[in-house]
Amino acid sequence: MSFEINNLFREGLPAPVAARFSGYPKYNFVGGHNDNDGIPIDDFIAAMTRSLKAEGKNLATYGLLSGFQGYMPLREHIAKRLGRTAGMKDGAENILMTSGSLQALELVNDLLLTPGDVVIAEEACYVGSLGRFARSGVTCRGVRMDEHGMDMDHLADILSEQKIAGKPVKFIYTIPTVQNPTATVLPIERRTRMLELAAQYDCAILEDDCYADLLWEGERPPAIRALDNAKEGEGRVIYCGSYSKTLAPALRVGYIVADWPVLSQMLSLKTDSGSPALEQLMLAEYCPTHFDDHVEKMKSVLKDKCDTMVSALEENFGASAEFSRPKGGIFLWINLPENVDTVRLAEIAAKDGIGLNPGSIWSTNAEKYRSRFRICFGHPDHETIREGVAKLADICHQEFGVPLRSGNTVR
Amino acid sequence: MSFEINNLFREGLPAPVAARFSGYPKYNFVGGHNDNDGIPIDDFIAAMTRSLKAEGKNLATYGLLSGFQGYMPLREHIAKRLGRTAGMKDGAENILMTSGSLQALELVNDLLLTPGDVVIAEEACYVGSLGRFARSGVTCRGVRMDEHGMDMDHLADILSEQKIAGKPVKFIYTIPTVQNPTATVLPIERRTRMLELAAQYDCAILEDDCYADLLWEGERPPAIRALDNAKEGEGRVIYCGSYSKTLAPALRVGYIVADWPVLSQMLSLKTDSGSPALEQLMLAEYCPTHFDDHVEKMKSVLKDKCDTMVSALEENFGASAEFSRPKGGIFLWINLPENVDTVRLAEIAAKDGIGLNPGSIWSTNAEKYRSRFRICFGHPDHETIREGVAKLADICHQEFGVPLRSGNTVR
Numbered sequence: 147m148s149f150e151i152n153n154l155f156r157e158g159l160p161a162p163v164a165a166r167f168s169g170y171p172k173y174n175f176v177g178g179h180n181d182n183d184g185i186p187i188d189d190f191i192a193a194m195t196r197s198l199k200a201e202g203k204n205l206a207t208y209g210l211l212s213g214f215q216g217y218m219p220l221r222e223h224i225a226k227r228l229g230r231t232a233g234m235k236d237g238a239e240n241i242l243m244t245s246g247s248l249q250a251l252e253l254v255n256d257l258l259l260t261p262g263d264v265v266i267a268e269e270a271c272y273v274g275s276l277g278r279f280a281r282s283g284v285t286c287r288g289v290r291m292d293e294h295g296m297d298m299d300h301l302a303d304i305l306s307e308q309k310i311a312g313k314p315v316k317f318i319y320t321i322p323t324v325q326n327p328t329a330t331v332l333p334i335e336r337r338t339r340m341l342e343l344a345a346q347y348d349c350a351i352l353e354d355d356c357y358a359d360l361l362w363e364g365e366r367p368p369a370i371r372a373l374d375n376a377k378e379g380e381g382r383v384i385y386c387g388s389y390s391k392t393l394a395p396a397l398r399v400g401y402i403v404a405d406w407p408v409l410s411q412m413l414s415l416k417t418d419s420g421s422p423a424l425e426q427l428m429l430a431e432y433c434p435t436h437f438d439d440h441v442e443k444m445k446s447v448l449k450d451k452c453d454t455m456v457s458a459l460e461e462n463f464g465a466s467a468e469f470s471r472p473k474g475g476i477f478l479w480i481n482l483p484e485n486v487d488t489v490r491l492a493e494i495a496a497k498d499g500i501g502l503n504p505g506s507i508w509s510t511n512a513e514k515y516r517s518r519f520r521i522c523f524g525h526p527d528h529e530t531i532r533e534g535v536a537k538l539a540d541i542c543h544q545e546f547g548v549p550l551r552s553g554n555t556v557r
Numbered sequence: 558m559s560f561e562i563n564n565l566f567r568e569g570l571p572a573p574v575a576a577r578f579s580g581y582p583k584y585n586f587v588g589g590h591n592d593n594d595g596i597p598i599d600d601f602i603a604a605m606t607r608s609l610k611a612e613g614k615n616l617a618t619y620g621l622l623s624g625f626q627g628y629m630p631l632r633e634h635i636a637k638r639l640g641r642t643a644g645m646k647d648g649a650e651n652i653l654m655t656s657g658s659l660q661a662l663e664l665v666n667d668l669l670l671t672p673g674d675v676v677i678a679e680e681a682c683y684v685g686s687l688g689r690f691a692r693s694g695v696t697c698r699g700v701r702m703d704e705h706g707m708d709m710d711h712l713a714d715i716l717s718e719q720k721i722a723g724k725p726v727k728f729i730y731t732i733p734t735v736q737n738p739t740a741t742v743l744p745i746e747r748r749t750r751m752l753e754l755a756a757q758y759d760c761a762i763l764e765d766d767c768y769a770d771l772l773w774e775g776e777r778p779p780a781i782r783a784l785d786n787a788k789e790g791e792g793r794v795i796y797c798g799s800y801s802k803t804l805a806p807a808l809r810v811g812y813i814v815a816d817w818p819v820l821s822q823m824l825s826l827k828t829d830s831g832s833p834a835l836e837q838l839m840l841a842e843y844c845p846t847h848f849d850d851h852v853e854k855m856k857s858v859l860k861d862k863c864d865t866m867v868s869a870l871e872e873n874f875g876a877s878a879e880f881s882r883p884k885g886g887i888f889l890w891i892n893l894p895e896n897v898d899t900v901r902l903a904e905i906a907a908k909d910g911i912g913l914n915p916g917s918i919w920s921t922n923a924e925k926y927r928s929r930f931r932i933c934f935g936h937p938d939h940e941t942i943r944e945g946v947a948k949l950a951d952i953c954h955q956e957f958g959v960p961l962r963s964g965n966t967v968r
Binding site: 194203209278 | 563566568590591595596602605613614615619626659668669688689756791807808809810818824828831832
């Protein structure tokens with residue numbers, strides 16, 4: 147009798163990955179990959195060299211002598227910068243470094259959620275968060291959105307419905323600044339209203355701010371946590387951020403900002419003996435002197451790529467593709483005519499090396515968003531963007547008859 | 558009414574951490590910290606510089622173009638080295654890089670365990686694994702040990718008992734080479750027997766080999782996974798290793814070696830978008846040319862510290878402290894007279910800045926090991942070891958009357 151280790155696996159596992167990794171698609175319009183030329187390699191080398199010379203011997207100690215909350219000089223820098231850019235009043239003691247902001251999301255869910263709980267999110271929402279809610283066995287209710295993000299009246303309705311139903315909402319998950327996938331920016335009035343509603347219905351807020359540094363048009367509103375800080379710190383808002391979108395996703399460095407009641411409990415859930423050291427050492431050395439300039443450069447690179455993507459879409463899809471021009475970030479959220487099922491479009495496009503994210507998967511309402519898709523422009527170069535969008539239009543025409551004509555003809 | 562976020566926490570959380578980190582004890586005889594002077598800083602800088610120059614731009618892509626299994630050149634190095642040092646036949650395709658070997662332990666538990674399951678471990682066992690089993694809601698049965706590690710007849714008895722009771726064992730967790738905390742090395746005959754028993758009782762084996770590189774006396778036996786490989790790869794053994802003990806714990810780099818049925822399922826559980834990149838880049842550059850030499854140096858440093866610790870214990874505790882001289886690793890496992898409760902000893906010693914690990918916590922049988930403790934010698938320098946052990950003997954004398962006399966007098 148031959149042994150099958152699968153027989154020992156627990157029940158209820160997610161599906162295994164289907165195949166070994168074989169490279170990214172040529173037209174890589176998915177995922178939060180960055181611009182290859184945007185990695186400041188020489189500055190990274192210089193920062194790493196300086197920090198290893200100064201602090202390298204402390205690699206011998208778990209937590210680099212800063213404990214498992216994370217390397218203190220980096221936490222100090224983050225606190226200072228969030229004060230300046232997001233209006234937050236938190237000190238380094240309120241920051242917990244994580245292995246990417248995905249670990250931050252895991253920790254918040256692990257802290258707050260029990261199967262059967264209810265959370266609220268924007269109706270179009272980051273698939274990684276939706277997947278985590280599903281795995282936690284909780285219901286995620288989607289709030290309608292307009293060009294400024296979450297609709298506060300609908301939020302109020304859902305909070306009220308859930309209270310009446312005896313299943314009050316645990317927390318509101320929001321990406322208020324450059325929302326993923328819609329790129330909307332929630333105005334300060336709505337942020338204030340969200341806090342009021344959270345207070346009225348006694349729930350927490352998880353503010354996922356990982357794109358906020360990439361806003362290139364208009365002023366960055368204060369973080370929701372900053373507005374909460376101002377009310378003598380009710381501690382209702384758990385904030386998380388990341389270096390993935392501004393610097394490099396492969397680094398896997400994120401952070402949580404919260405009060406000690408939250409952090410002390412999270413530290414007992416974060417059983418990994420600290421997040422990796424080299425990234426923290428390097429960032430603590432690099433960021434105070436270079437990060438602001440880098441972000442400005444990155445925004446200019448991304449805005450140019452966004453312009454190329456917009457032109458390519460207009461040229462190849464014409465009126466068939468509806469979208470708002472983003473004020474920041476790395477993606478567009480596109481609406482195609484209603485006969486287009488973007489899940490099917492993505493399947494066919496994948497065969498031609500084009501990756502895109504179907505709207506039905508990136509939302510709480512598959513039917514409503516079946517003709518939407520997210521397309522990312524951060525990683526591919528301008529030529530690849532133009533080529534890929536033209537190819538996609540051809541595929542879309544062949545399969546769904548839209549845009550009306552294919553090839554390099556006017557549509 | 559003031560808001561208390563604690564009211565939203567889920568039930569069943571572990572206790573929060575009691576206090577903010579305020580530094581390690583002066584006499585730091587706990588934890589897997591390394592020798593500060595052992596960090597090869599210049600080599601790290603050189604390796605980091607070379608790898609960032611060559612591969613830095615790929616930081617823009619999740620997974621460094623190697624996918625979420627981990628950076629391919631590092632996996633290739635690990636596979637090759639495990640072939641040479643542990644007799645393993647696995648290629649890079651069987652390796653999954655993890656954020657420390659603690660994440661490896663988490664993944665194995667998440668893959669295999671359901672509350673109510675039964676696992677088996679050495680009776681004296683790494684507290685981090687015991688804690689994980691407790692949090693997973695499983696029963697961990699301890700196997701008796703002698704100077705060569707796990708007693709195979711007792712293992713057979715437990716496997717049989719559990720089968721008869723209708724609760725067959727899911728897996729055997731073992732640290733076969735330089736066991737933590739006993740520093741025993743399981744001979745090849747017992748490894749073979751363990752595999753036979755696992756086959757007979759249809760369970761898996763989790764082989765935690767994170768100290769194996771630090772064996773300085775005697776030959777390193779083949780890994781249990783290597784013996785399984787030889788049987789045409791039943792795939793029964795999941796192997797994990799780490800760079801924490803040989804290079805630097807703050808790096809947080811570990812790995813799992815297993816077959817695709819295990820790895821494909823683990824990849825769907827490892828939702829962190831890959832383990833951090835800088836460590837993987839640096840190690841892939843550093844290790845092929847430097848790691849073997851470094852390990853030889855490290856073993857010599859550790860053996861010297863071990864000798865100092867042994868002398869200090871003999872001098873200060875005399876016959877009151879029973880222990881075997883380790884053949885490798887970073888700790889001793891000491892037995893004091895039975896009137897000594899080492900939990901209490903640790904509490905009192907902590908006030909004088911001495912950290913040690915009580916045996917009742919590092920075992921599946923608190924009562925049997927109440928007079929044992931683990932003392933680590935990897936991090937403190939020779940003078941600190943001598944001072945700390947003398948202080949500890951004084952404290953022990955004052956509190957428990959052993960060793961018989963205190964101060965710098967013969968005991």
